[in-house]
Amino acid sequence: MGGRTLRALAPLAAVAVVALLPLVVTDRFLLKVFTFAGINALVVVGLALLFGHAGQVSLGHAAFVGLGAYASAYCTVRLGWPWPVGFAVAGALAALGGLVLAMPSLRLKGHYLAMATLGFGELMALTFQEAEPVTGGVDGFGGIPFPSLGPLEVGDAAALYWLVWAVVGVAVLAAYNVTSLRPGRAMRALHGSVPGAQASGVDVVGVKVRTFVVSALLAGLAGALYAGVVGFISPSVFTLTASVTFLAMAVLGGTGSLAGPLLAAVLLTLVQYIDALIPGLPQEASQTIQSYREDIYGLAIVLVVIFAPRGIAGLWSRRGGRGEAA
Amino acid sequence: MSLLQVRKVTKRFGGLTAVDDVSFDVFEGTIKALIGPNGAGKSTLFNALTGFDRPDSGSVVFAGAELVGRRPRDTVRAGVARTFQNTQLFDELTAGENVMVGRQARQRRGFTAALLRLPSALAEDRDARAEAGRLLRLIGIEEWVDVPAADLPAGIRRLVEIARALATGPRLLLLDEPAAGLNATESRELVQTLYRVRDAGITVVIVEHHMGLVMEVSDEIVVLDRGRKIAEGPPRMIQKDPAVIAAYLGEGGDDDD
Ligand SMILES: Nc1ncnc2c1ncn2[C@@H]1O[C@H](COP(=O)(O)OP(=O)(O)O)[C@@H](O)[C@H]1O
Numbered sequence: 001m002g003g004r005t006l007r008a009l010a011p012l013a014a015v016a017v018v019a020l021l022p023l024v025v026t027d028r029f030l031l032k033v034f035t036f037a038g039i040n041a042l043v044v045v046g047l048a049l050l051f052g053h054a055g056q057v058s059l060g061h062a063a064f065v066g067l068g069a070y071a072s073a074y075c076t077v078r079l080g081w082p083w084p085v086g087f088a089v090a091g092a093l094a095a096l097g098g099l100v101l102a103m104p105s106l107r108l109k110g111h112y113l114a115m116a117t118l119g120f121g122e123l124m125a126l127t128f129q130e131a132e133p134v135t136g137g138v139d140g141f142g143g144i145p146f147p148s149l150g151p152l153e154v155g156d157a158a159a160l161y162w163l164v165w166a167v168v169g170v171a172v173l174a175a176y177n178v179t180s181l182r183p184g185r186a187m188r189a190l191h192g193s194v195p196g197a198q199a200s201g202v203d204v205v206g207v208k209v210r211t212f213v214v215s216a217l218l219a220g221l222a223g224a225l226y227a228g229v230v231g232f233i234s235p236s237v238f239t240l241t242a243s244v245t246f247l248a249m250a251v252l253g254g255t256g257s258l259a260g261p262l263l264a265a266v267l268l269t270l271v272q273y274i275d276a277l278i279p280g281l282p283q284e285a286s287q288t289i290q291s292y293r294e295d296i297y298g299l300a301i302v303l304v305v306i307f308a309p310r311g312i313a314g315l316w317s318r319r320g321g322r323g324e325a326a
Numbered sequence: 327m328s329l330l331q332v333r334k335v336t337k338r339f340g341g342l343t344a345v346d347d348v349s350f351d352v353f354e355g356t357i358k359a360l361i362g363p364n365g366a367g368k369s370t371l372f373n374a375l376t377g378f379d380r381p382d383s384g385s386v387v388f389a390g391a392e393l394v395g396r397r398p399r400d401t402v403r404a405g406v407a408r409t410f411q412n413t414q415l416f417d418e419l420t421a422g423e424n425v426m427v428g429r430q431a432r433q434r435r436g437f438t439a440a441l442l443r444l445p446s447a448l449a450e451d452r453d454a455r456a457e458a459g460r461l462l463r464l465i466g467i468e469e470w471v472d473v474p475a476a477d478l479p480a481g482i483r484r485l486v487e488i489a490r491a492l493a494t495g496p497r498l499l500l501l502d503e504p505a506a507g508l509n510a511t512e513s514r515e516l517v518q519t520l521y522r523v524r525d526a527g528i529t530v531v532i533v534e535h536h537m538g539l540v541m542e543v544s545d546e547i548v549v550l551d552r553g554r555k556i557a558e559g560p561p562r563m564i565q566k567d568p569a570v571i572a573a574y575l576g577e578g579g580d581d582d583d
């Protein structure tokens with residue numbers, strides 16, 4: 001069957017395109033844009049689980065990215081620890097933050113998680129500003145070295161790109177395993193009906209908490225990668241705007257899917273750097289796009305929710321149904 | 327000794343006593359019907375038995391263990407499965423996957439095993455898939471296995487929910503109006519399913535308005551009216567009970583088709 005073969009080949013084709021891209025795209029800035037797309041994609045894989053599968057809304061994931069970014073910067077710069085250790089600490093700290101936040105708010109019914117994540121995001125944004133001795137305050141935290149794996153420094157634009165997308169690849173694989181087996185069914189189950197899930201013996205709170213922690217962990221790892229790629233971080237990066245952007249990517253990507261959110265993460269990142277992509281674009285046009293970016297995201301979310309609740313993923317799945325994550 | 331002992335269970339909502347001092351027994355291997363007019367407290371009683379509503383007083387002993395105070399998930403694991411009057415399927419999942427979720431109540435491998443795609447996690451996945459197929463066949467709806475729950479006709483939704491409840495491996499199955507939304511053929515098949523379930527050693531309590539079905543399948547009937555138990559006994563006695571006729575059959579005894 002043609003459709004089936006296509007479905008089986010699509011992931012392989014995607015991997016090939018992503019892996020070979022630096023051989024085609026030689027412009028360093030453009031490559032950096034695709035590297036940022038990978039960093040965003042890593043966060044969005046987590047949100048594809050949390051929102052797309054378990055149906056939970058987070059308005060604070062930029063805070064976990066920030067937590068990971070500052071943690072890895074602190075570990076490598078101040079403590080002189082090897083980069084992989086800082087990377088692991090970034091993930092662990094973000095996961096811990098996620099656990100502390102999720103445990104109380106997920107026990108309560110209703111939209112406490114969305115509100116708690118919103119509050120947490122604002123609190124962390126403030127902390128990044130005020131905790132000057134650790135974070136460098138509003139002036140930011142600079143001089144962060146490139147990532148390195150043992151003696152191997154990952155400093156070249158293509159190498160950074162590959163590092164980021166390799167991490168994304170591992171995360172997608174792990175997420176695919178989770179979503180295609182029992183935990184993914186449990187997530188989609190509680191999204192569909194909490195009483196039904198309880199009556200089936202699903203540990204509703206446990207599944208929500210685990211999913212949230214995993215999504216926070218991935219955001220923390222993304223933060224560590226961001227710090228290593230850019231070399232400088234400041235509180236202005238890890239704001240509500242960034243959280244909303246991540247959520248927009250997950251919503252546009254569609255529920256019950258991994259491929260949709262990944263694609264949405266790449267597309268929306270490209271929109272963010274549209275001037276680099278279309279060199280001839282008049283200054284005013286790109287400025288207009290940038291200044292209305294949040295409104296565009298907001299409008300896009302509303303349109304998707306109304307007309308295509310299954311998002312990008314709904315475009316290729318028959319009838320938009322079927323939970324099978326690709 | 328009976329499998330389930332309901333003792334003096336009372337549940338109030340504000341000033342309303344939805345379930346009022348109700349006691350009865352369910353014996354292993356039997357089918358018991360719980361009937362009564364709308365608002366009599368049948369669903370509330372089911373909720374009290376399965377941890378969804380905590381009764382204000384009373385006790386529910388299942389296989390020797392107290393159920394009151396347990397969470398729904400723990401009552402399932404203890405061996406009490408249920409369906410809902412308003413079907414609670416997972417619309418994001420196919421019929422087969424819905425049933426697979428029920429099977430999770432009996433499975434051990436968790437998040438990490440799945441994340442690493444360990445052989446044990448894959449084995450459980452195959453087991454759940456096989457069990458789902460077996461139960462859908464038992465109920466006679468195996469052709470719907472790959473259809474998203476959101477696309478299932480109302481009657482099939484009810485039957486899938488029964489299959490999902492059975493997948494949790496219960497000793498006691500509580501069915502809240504399983505024949506609602508079923509056509510005549512489906513109702514007849516439901517009766518056969520109930521017998522097959524009972525013959526598999528599973529005890530059944532069924533809330534149902536369809537009197538023909540109730541009289542046919544049940545060994546014993548409990549009648550509730552405005553929260554109180556007004557009668558209990560075998561079908562032939564209940565049909566003749568003046569209190570029941572007054573409260574229930576008198577006003578709604580036209581279901582018999
Ligand atoms: N969560 C609730 N809050 C308030 N009142 C309720 C609630 N659940 C049920 N009731 C009331 O309790 C009574 C019994 O309801 P229910 O158990 O659903 O009846 P039945 O299933 O026999 O039709 C009804 O009067 C209903 O309105």
Ligand SMILES: [Mg+2]
Nearest residue numbers: 368369370411
């Ligand atoms: Mg009811």
